[in-house]
Amino acid sequence: MIKAKPKPMEEIIDNVKGFSKLLIAGCDGCVTVCEAGGLKEAKVLAAALRLYFTQGGKQAQVDETSLTRQCEKEYLAQLSDRIDNYDAVVSLACGCGIQYLAEMYDKKVVFPGVDTCFLGVNEERGLYSERCQACGRCILAETGGICPIARCSKRMLNGPCGGSEGGKCEVNKDIPCGWELIYERLKTLGQLERFETPTVPKDWTTSRDGGPRKIVREDLRI
Amino acid sequence: MRLQYPPNVRIIEVPCSGKVDILHLLLAFEQGADGVIVVGCMEGDCHYLAGNLFAKKRVQRVKEILDQVGLGGERVGMYNLSSGMGPRFAEIIREMTQKIMELGPSPIRIAKGTAVRAAGEVAA
Numbered sequence: 001m002i003k004a005k006p007k008p009m010e011e012i013i014d015n016v017k018g019f020s021k022l023l024i025a026g027c028d029g030c031v032t033v034c035e036a037g038g039l040k041e042a043k044v045l046a047a048a049l050r051l052y053f054t055q056g057g058k059q060a061q062v063d064e065t066s067l068t069r070q071c072e073k074e075y076l077a078q079l080s081d082r083i084d085n086y087d088a089v090v091s092l093a094c095g096c097g098i099q100y101l102a103e104m105y106d107k108k109v110v111f112p113g114v115d116t117c118f119l120g121v122n123e124e125r126g127l128y129s130e131r132c133q134a135c136g137r138c139i140l141a142e143t144g145g146i147c148p149i150a151r152c153s154k155r156m157l158n159g160p161c162g163g164s165e166g167g168k169c170e171v172n173k174d175i176p177c178g179w180e181l182i183y184e185r186l187k188t189l190g191q192l193e194r195f196e197t198p199t200v201p202k203d204w205t206t207s208r209d210g211g212p213r214k215i216v217r218e219d220l221r222i
Numbered sequence: 223m224r225l226q227y228p229p230n231v232r233i234i235e236v237p238c239s240g241k242v243d244i245l246h247l248l249l250a251f252e253q254g255a256d257g258v259i260v261v262g263c264m265e266g267d268c269h270y271l272a273g274n275l276f277a278k279k280r281v282q283r284v285k286e287i288l289d290q291v292g293l294g295g296e297r298v299g300m301y302n303l304s305s306g307m308g309p310r311f312a313e314i315i316r317e318m319t320q321k322i323m324e325l326g327p328s329p330i331r332i333a334k335g336t337a338v339r340a341a342g343e344v345a346a
Contacts, residue, residue, distance in 0.1 A: 009286075009287065009290035009291070010290060013290070013291070040245075043245055044244055044245060044248065044287075047245060047248035047249065047252060048248065048287045048290070048291050049291075050252060051248065051251055051252060051287075051288075051291045051292075051293055051330065052290075052291035052292060054252075054329075054330050054333045054334070055291065055292050055293055055328075055329035055330055055333055056292065056333075057333050
């Protein structure tokens with residue numbers, strides 16, 4: 001899932017301090033799971049901003065809501081009858097949701113309330129780590145289900161590199177070496193012979209090298 | 223024991239301090255509370271294992287929020303007491319009341335016109 005973290009309050013305040021009618025729009029999708037941008041977080045931010053405005057002696061209206069997903073027009077349309085009541089919107093969705101909201105309501109000022117970080121997993125509550133870089137061509141079948149693109153700091157395809165020591169990455173001793181993980185996993189699976197064949201150069205045309213990407217599924221389109 | 227403590231305190235009972243949410247604390251300040259303390263069981267003695275530890279983290283988060291929005295994090299606090307520590311409870315209420323008196327009324331109440339600044343106090 002997409003992982004995000006709340007933006008610093010100072011930054012949000014700096015963005016919205018000139019407005020007096022604000023809507024805090026949460027998203028019930030990925031950002032709710034990592035507790036950065038769901039209805040609860042929208043309520044907390046709205047309450048904090050109300051306190052900020054009131055203590056400064058400014059009359060301001062700060063309301064909160066949450067949409068099922070901000071990355072879909074059908075759900076964003078639920079704001080159409082009331083978005084004009086507000087001067088600006090603080091979206092707590094991921095970068096996709098914030099942009100889609102801004103795109104759909106193009107005359108409305110939209111601010112981000114979270115920093116979108118990566119595609120990751122919940123290791124435990126409050127601990128999320130990266131697992132995928134959405135490169136567009138999955139090679140997990142060859143690497144024992146562990147991605148060297150996301151888990152190796154150098155994105156090496158024929159690792160480990162000389163900086164791997166005691167199973168840790170030279171970038172940071174808290175980072176497990178991705179290729180050490182792959183080696184151990186392939187050993188467990190009895191597939192170490194895969195190391196005998198060098199991996200062919202990866203086709204990066206499916207990654208960001210070709211600019212913004214698109215998936216077109218004619219079988220699904222109406 | 224019939225202990226005396228300032229009468230300007232409103233006690234809200236909850237089944238466990240872990241029930242207290244960030245939103246409850248922020249709402250109290252929105253409604254004009256000058257200060258709020260959460261009193262939970264002693265650490266390690268929670269009947270629900272970690273309720274008071276959750277409360278501690280939430281109070282810390284609210285402290286940060288209050289600092290960031292200009293109310294001041296010192297208006298909220300967390301204490302851990304057992305049910306046999308009535309005298310300490312009364313003492314804490316006295317201490318907190320004294321601290322709030324020194325801080326003055328919440329800027330929210332001043333802004334809403336339900337309190338006035340103390341003489342000599344300058345608007346932030």
